[in-house]
Amino acid sequence: MEALMVELKQAIIEALNLEEVTPEEIDNDAPLFGEGLGLDSIDALELIVLMEKKYGIKLKDAAEGRKIFQSIRVMADYIAQHRTK
Amino acid sequence: MKPVYIQAADQISLQAPLSEAWMKDPIRYDVPYARAVDPDFKQWLTPAESRRLGKILKRAWVTAQSVFRKTGVEHPDAILVGTGLGCMENTERFLEALCRDGESLLSPTHFMQSTHNTIASLLALRSHTHGYNITYSHKDVSFDQALLDAWTQFRIGNIRTALVGGYDELTPSYFTLLERIGYMGGSQPGTGSETAVALLLSMEAQQGLCELVSMRMLYRPTEQALQETLHSLLDEAQLTPESLSAVMTGVSGREAQDAPYHRFIQQWFPEVPTLRYKQWFGLSYTASAYAVYAAAHCLDQGFIPDGMYYGPTPPRSEPPQTLLLLNQSEDKEYSLIILRALCGH
Incomplete structure (x- = not known):
């Protein structure tokens, strides 16, 4: 799980162009939206694309995304359970 | 107006x-x-x-x-x-x-x-x-x-x-x-x-760089249309060809693209100094924006850098007062702009 969280942080940094953020600076349990990384609704769409492209997970319901994108740990848990690649 | x-x-x-x-x-x-x-x-x-x-x-x-x-x-x-x-x-x-x-x-x-x-x-x-x-x-x-x-x-x-x-x-x-x-x-x-x-x-002149006096655009102009447009443009600005400080063109050194510029200058402004800007600002579809930018600053500063002059006509001795800017594309699209220095510049 640790390795997956590090990989996920790196993928998010690249997908969202977080040039000045390193994986170490992202707290596994901090909220991704609002506080924490301060992501917004467009970032949520980018994360949905990332989930499908990198892990083969299709999120069809925006509400589902809201729960999954709570934090890096919650995302990594979900990916570990549902990934197809 | x-x-x-x-x-x-x-x-x-x-x-x-x-x-x-x-x-x-x-x-x-x-x-x-x-x-x-x-x-x-x-x-x-x-x-x-x-x-x-x-x-x-x-x-x-x-x-x-x-x-x-x-x-x-x-x-x-x-x-x-x-x-x-x-x-x-x-x-x-x-x-x-x-x-x-x-x-x-x-x-x-x-x-x-x-x-x-x-x-x-x-x-x-x-x-x-x-x-x-x-x-x-x-x-x-x-x-x-x-x-x-x-x-x-x-x-x-x-x-x-x-x-x-x-x-x-x-x-x-x-x-x-x-x-x-x-x-x-x-x-x-x-x-x-x-x-x-x-x-x-x-429409406020305070601390401005220059006046945008007039402009025209033409598509595939005949010689007569170009002549009439130039006359009306210069009349509107109360200028004669000889009174222009310089004509700034999009000459870049590329023969085919430059030919219409050379022809235009030879025919209409043989006695007016000519300027270019693409040697410093490069080639792009919107490079003509640099002509307006550069001309505005030349008029504001009251001098034209030596490296902008090309052609046989020597620079005027007095600070630039009026510049005609010519942009053309494939001898089809023509744009003519007159800029004038503000009083006191």
Whole structure:
């Protein structure tokens, strides 16, 4: 799980162009939206694309995304359970 | 008719960004392709803007902010943008992803920033400007069309202030395509590059750079039409050909593209000094924006750098008062602009 969280942080940094953020600076349990990384609704769409492209997970319901994108740990848990690649 | 003034003009280009250092110390290029020199965006953009916006959008917003700061006009009545290629970098990313990953796995950011009118839209959103907003994409006369529209809107009394911009970015892959059709690159002179120019136009003259006296655009003009247009343009400005300080053309050293300029000068302005700017600002679809930018600063500063002169007619001894700017594309599209120095300059 640790390795997956590090990989996920790196993928998010690249997908969202977080040039000045390193994986170490992202707290596994901090909220991704609002506080924490301060992501917004467009970032949520980018994360949905990332989930499908990198892990083969299709999120069809925006509400589902809201729960999954709570934090890096919650995302990594979900990916570990549902990934197809 | 009330006069229209260029109150401020700023650029990001092959030269030092957001600066007129090129007037005394121009950076010279001897390469077929070079990207523009960016300023330190961190001084102008929030971290969120910095990571979200593509390069052309960053340049557009930074140059716009710069002219806003210089003039105190933060919400112009109109925003008019000319761009030949629009947000080319994100368009390429979007299309590459489309080919590689299919239609369902596309980045929304790249998609949103891949249309031509994203630039004018962004400028309106960031500056909270709710007025007239338009984008012209007409190859080499894109910027001229935007400026003509602004000038017309002033003349009919629709607006009192306007932000007019010329923006283009040139990716390595698109450079190879333009090289293939002989537009730039190859063995001929000129550096293929990018454009970012913002002008703040206003009906107020205070601290302005120059007056935008008049302009005309013509499509496939006959000799007679060109002659009549030149006469009416000069009449409107109360000028004769001989009284012009200089004619600034888009001459770049590329023979086929330059031929109509040489013919025009020989026929209509054989005794007037000629200026060029593309040797310093490069070639791009909206390079003519640099002509207006450079001419405005020459009139404001009261001198023309020696390196801008070409042709047999020697420079005038007095400071420049009036400049005619000529941009043409393939001998089909012609744009003629007259700028005049403000009193006391």
